[in-house]
Amino acid sequence: MKLYGVGLGPGDPELVTVKAARLIGEADVIAYHAARHGRSIARSIALPYMREGQIEELLQYPLTVETTDHPGGYQGALDDFYVECAARLAAHLDAGRTVVVLAEGDPLFYGSYMHMHKRLAHRYPTEVVPGVTSVSAAAAVLGRPLVERDEVLTVLPGTLPAEELTKRLRATDSAAVLKLGRTFEKVREAFAEAGRLDDAWYVERATMGAERVAPLKDVDADGVPYFSLALLTSPSSVRLAPEIPGMSVKGEVSVVGLGPGGRPWLTPEAQDALAVATDIVGYGPYVDRVPPNPRQERHRTDNRVEAERARHALELARSGKRVAVVSSGDPGVFAMATAVLEAAQDYPDVPVRVVPGLTAAQAVASRVGAPLGHDYCVISLSDLLKPWEVVAARLQAAARADLVLALYNPASKSRTWQVAATRDLLLEHRAPATPVVIGRDVGGAGETVRVTTLAELDPDQVDMRCLLIIGSSTTRVTPQGTVFTPRRYP
Structure with missing residues (x-):
């Protein structure tokens, strides 16, 4: 037993809400108002959702705008009509039936249903289902x-x-x-x-x-x-201004950090930059992480053409495009922000902004606790853009300074020896039991995270999709496997 005042919207049956359609189909009794001709617009709107066997209650007005000899005049005649209609619906409710009163538009917006509501809602369980107004x-x-x-x-x-x-x-x-x-x-x-x-x-x-x-x-x-x-x-x-044919649009380049994984790792600012973009530019696998949108053009490139990719993005922006250059993690950490800003010196008329993202180091650290809780440094083991001698010198300096290290680009198909060389170099300054975290594809479908020690670090378990965190002398591993570096240094 329940009374429902159900809004049907302005007339199109497709503007009936999902809830209204369900209640109409489930109801024991369908009630609707109509003028003296007996034709109900409300019923015609609801008809596609009604089923056979439902009880119908036609609430037919005794008059519309004409005069009446009712002692209470026009309003008195209507008041008596509403009382009689409410009594008819109450009989169904008392019998345990569910009653739906149909209403064009919204039930409580200049609607006939409200007269039933005022007379019955305090006596029976009642719910009003809003509808689109005229x-x-x-x-x-x-x-x-x-x-x-x-x-x-x-x-x-x-x-x-x-x-x-x-x-x-x-x-x-x-x-x-x-x-x-x-x-x-x-x-x-x-x-x-x-x-x-x-x-x-x-x-x-x-x-x-x-x-x-x-x-x-x-x-x-x-x-x-x-x-x-x-x-x-x-x-x-x-006062809407007419569109001017050929009006130029100011283009821009946004270098967007996608974070280490899927949408949960994406900042609201990055989501907005991707949403307004007309063109998406980036390394193929990173572009593929952006959900396809048919109004956007996607420009997938190889990972080794950063300068060409940056200039292409700037040329697109100069022509009026809103370009999002995408990078995994943060675009300013071993990624596309520097390449774009270097190339942008030749495009002073093109605005460039950097939209930060969650870094791989932060993501891996979060999976095990807080190994980056004190001073740390970030080093790329790749020697493609700098000689290994520079990498080794920086590793030694960080090791002597007792900094936690976050190591990017530790290995690839053509670079297989750097991890072992790094381990051996660090063992000259760190204890064999120094904690090491190996995070692979963190935030992705193939995510794995392992905690080991510097002495037991196996280079065969590390590839390009990994990030290593090497602890300092104060980094600890709890019996539960949590890794943290205390904020106080002895």
């Missing part, structure tokens, strides 16, 4: 914003006195006037008196088959239906 539908049909920033939207019934309509239309930024029909001429005159007629629109049966849109000032008052409204959209939409 105001929202009309704005969507027009393709114009209702309000933006601090603007004010005023919703008015056309049944208000003309003077009140005029006063409120003068005082607001945007407005929607509902319940036109017989009030149309008065409403249009109020727009004119308020000096807003030239900006006002008429929308009839929004999203329905007989939908009609026209400037309010051009509409013939004869035949204007109740299901229509006058709309005054955001003043900003009136």
Whole structure:
């Protein structure tokens, strides 16, 4: 047993919410209002979601706008009607049935359902399912914003006195006037008196088959239906600047750090830079980590053409493209930021920004604890861009200074001896039991992390996808396998 007030939206059955459609299909009783002709727009919208065997309750109004001899007048006749309808629905609820009352638009926005709600919601479990309003539908049909920033939207019934309509239309930024029909001429005159007629629109049966849109000032008052409204959209939409053919677009290059793994490692700033990009440039496997977007052009290159890749990105930006040059980890750590900035000296007119990313060293460290908790240095073991003698000298200096080391690019298919050479060099300054962390593909599908010692470091277990962290004399490994370097130095 439960009462549901279900909003159906403005008319298009595809604008019915998923929840509304489910409740309509599950209900024992479907109730809907209709004028004296008995045809219900609400039922026609809900029909695709109804099933055979459901009980239907037609709540047919005894009158619309005509006069009545009811002792309480027009309102008295309606009040009696609502009481009788509520009693009919209460009988179903008392019998344990689920009752759905259909409502065009939103149930609590100038809707008939609210009269049932006021009479039954305090007596039975009740839930209101909101729907798309006619105001929202009309704005969507027009393709114009209702309000933006601090603007004010005023919703008015056309049944208000003309003077009140005029006063409120003068005082607001945007407005929607509902319940036109017989009030149309008065409403249009109020727009004119308020000096807003030239900006006002008429929308009839929004999203329905007989939908009609026209400037309010051009509409013939004869035949204007109740299901229509006058709309005054955001003043900003009136001032929209036309697009200028051939207008130049300012391009830029963003060098974006993708972090060590998937989307969870990506910063919001990096996500935004990738989202607005027109072109993605980078080493093939890194470009492949960016989800495909058909409006973006992807430029995959080999890993050994950094200078050419940078110049290509800058040329694209000079032509008006928004280019994202992608790097794994942080683009400023053994990655593309330097290459782009070096090349950018020949492109002073192209803006370049660096979007940082989580580094591989930080990622590997986080998996075991806090081995980088004190001073540390970062060294690449690759001797492609600097001689091994320089690498060895820096390793010795860091070892003598008792710094934790994060070692990038430890090995490759053509470089197989550097790890053993590094181990032997460090053993001249470090104890054999010095903790060593080997992180491989951290953040990726093939992630592995191992903790060993400097003496037991096996070069055969290290490849280009690994990062090594070599502890200092103070780095510790707990019985649980956590690795940390204390912040206090003895």
